[in-house]
Amino acid sequence: MPKVNGASLLRGLIGTAGLLVVLEAAGRLGAWDTERLPLVSTVLLRAGELLADPEFLVSARSSLTTWAFALALTIAIAVPAGLLLGMVRPAEVAVRPLIEFLRPIPSVALIPLVILMFSETTHMRITVAVYAALWPVLVNTIYGVRDVDPLAKETLRSFGFGPASVAYRVVLPGAAPFIATGIRLAASVAIVLVVTSELIAGGIEGVGVYITIAASGNRLDLMIGATILVGLFGILVNAVLVAGENRLFRWHRARTEGVT
Amino acid sequence: MLELVDLGHNYGSYRAIDRVNLKVAQGEVVCIVGPSGCGKSTLLRSIAGLIKPTGGTVLLDGKPVDGSPENLAVVFQDYSRSLYPWMSALANVSLPLRRRGLDKKKREAAAMNALDQVGLSGAAAKYPWEMSGGMQQRVSIARALAYQPKLLLMDEPFGSVDAQTREELEDLTLRVCAHHGMTILLITHDVDESVYVGDRVVVLSKAPGTVVGDLPVQLPGPRDQIHTRELEAFVRLRAEVGRLVRGITPYRNTHGYGVETR
Ligand SMILES: Nc1ncnc2c1ncn2[C@@H]1O[C@H](COP(=O)(O)OP(=O)(O)OP(=O)(O)O)[C@@H](O)[C@H]1O
Ligand SMILES: [Mg+2]
Numbered sequence: 001m002p003k004v005n006g007a008s009l010l011r012g013l014i015g016t017a018g019l020l021v022v023l024e025a026a027g028r029l030g031a032w033d034t035e036r037l038p039l040v041s042t043v044l045l046r047a048g049e050l051l052a053d054p055e056f057l058v059s060a061r062s063s064l065t066t067w068a069f070a071l072a073l074t075i076a077i078a079v080p081a082g083l084l085l086g087m088v089r090p091a092e093v094a095v096r097p098l099i100e101f102l103r104p105i106p107s108v109a110l111i112p113l114v115i116l117m118f119s120e121t122t123h124m125r126i127t128v129a130v131y132a133a134l135w136p137v138l139v140n141t142i143y144g145v146r147d148v149d150p151l152a153k154e155t156l157r158s159f160g161f162g163p164a165s166v167a168y169r170v171v172l173p174g175a176a177p178f179i180a181t182g183i184r185l186a187a188s189v190a191i192v193l194v195v196t197s198e199l200i201a202g203g204i205e206g207v208g209v210y211i212t213i214a215a216s217g218n219r220l221d222l223m224i225g226a227t228i229l230v231g232l233f234g235i236l237v238n239a240v241l242v243a244g245e246n247r248l249f250r251w252h253r254a255r256t257e258g259v260t
Numbered sequence: 261m262l263e264l265v266d267l268g269h270n271y272g273s274y275r276a277i278d279r280v281n282l283k284v285a286q287g288e289v290v291c292i293v294g295p296s297g298c299g300k301s302t303l304l305r306s307i308a309g310l311i312k313p314t315g316g317t318v319l320l321d322g323k324p325v326d327g328s329p330e331n332l333a334v335v336f337q338d339y340s341r342s343l344y345p346w347m348s349a350l351a352n353v354s355l356p357l358r359r360r361g362l363d364k365k366k367r368e369a370a371a372m373n374a375l376d377q378v379g380l381s382g383a384a385a386k387y388p389w390e391m392s393g394g395m396q397q398r399v400s401i402a403r404a405l406a407y408q409p410k411l412l413l414m415d416e417p418f419g420s421v422d423a424q425t426r427e428e429l430e431d432l433t434l435r436v437c438a439h440h441g442m443t444i445l446l447i448t449h450d451v452d453e454s455v456y457v458g459d460r461v462v463v464l465s466k467a468p469g470t471v472v473g474d475l476p477v478q479l480p481g482p483r484d485q486i487h488t489r490e491l492e493a494f495v496r497l498r499a500e501v502g503r504l505v506r507g508i509t510p511y512r513n514t515h516g517y518g519v520e521t522r
Contacts, residue, residue: 155342158308158334159356159407169355173346251345254389 020044038221046225055210056226062205063194066122070129070190071183078134078186079179082141087171092142099138107132107193111200121203129193133186137179144178145171177245177252184241191234261286261321261443262307262411268315268468269302276302278468279316289437289444291454293505294464300447301337303469304413307445308334320411333409335417337447339400343388349375350384353403360407374406375399377432379425394421401429405436412437414446418453427485430457434483451502455494456483463504473504 118124198208214222262284277299309328353371378398463473
């Protein structure tokens, strides 16, 4: 599990701020036509303003909802499937080739097909995002289930617990740190695909749609501002999930790193 | 209550145990000693229904064992791997008590009591990875004792504690089991321990393990760590078990046991 400490966070912030200052100075000194490509300060200002812009907020809420649904659906499909495939060897053997075939197919390449399949744009976006986000959760869950100590399972069996209890009380909690990592990766992937499908397939609402409209109006400041907000949201989600993992799975870190 | 008939097990082509025959009566404490790698853990796993032996049968109360029997608890040799790192010591000990149909309060009270008996009442909230090896081992003993099984299987349960704690745990186990009428099968490397704890000592040969000695321990009870170990009968029996474990044929002369021969 990645661990962020105060010092490295500070250094990252200083680095980012330094780069922004250099870009701002270059823009002001006439390194490019700031009518076309706006200054850093302008973009950051726009990004701040967007957070209070009702039109953008409608789009943001739409994207957020799509993303949340996609992630929930991903978890609801991939975790049970991963538990099953991880525990039942023959099932995994049977399905493995299919997984290896489907996994490398870029989700974006499926967008034209999915557009034809769904009349509702939200359903289309969710499908595309779920398709991409499914794999990290599925693969991590299978791996996590495999990693559960056989003796931990045997212990519960020896006390007379049945397979369902063993799955629920040992396999699930034992695999949980891996599943959580998969979900964290899936959360980022889903953000990318929700916005991408909005950009490619269009629609009425969505941050991707907002960006497209800003582009057609030649508003690079709004485009980049909105893009920055998407990026910041990704960082925020990741940080929250990492913090959650560190809190919940202290036992796992202690075991794998030998420290508390 | 427990009967092994011609029990044998192969790992692939490797024969781990061979034709083990053993009968254990209700309430008896039977110690199994044997050299490392002779198949003691394999024997215990077969009884617990965790592996399906490739030959012979395990009978519990006259019925063949299929899967894990009811009312059985195991203290595993790898105690640290058999504890759940995501649970506190208390939660680890109370988990199996769900099988007893107790509510949460009763489970925790029973678990707390067991932890107290093994001297860990202060560490109930600790996680296994915050504990020393000896403490973890005591948690796994507490878990088995709290469960109050009819048959308790213990695989070298006192290996990681200091000598004095070990003696205390031996006495505790005997006391608790006698109180609840449990039957115990205890595996140990320690010849002294087998004679002190057991009503009977069963000796397994080098691999593939098979029974080469089955000695009743007739010592005046109740056992006491100092006095019992001083008794002439104890010393003699210990020597006899020691010879059997080392594969030295006991040699009886007119003075009893003594001269070692090959
Ligand atoms: N799962 C397994 N697969 C293959 N071989 C095994 C397996 N488990 C044990 N063995 C082998 O079977 C033999 C007996 O093992 P077992 O663990 O029963 O011995 P033991 O008497 O308990 O030894 P120790 O006193 O060191 O604990 C050993 O030679 C071991 O290598
Ligand atoms: Mg062993």
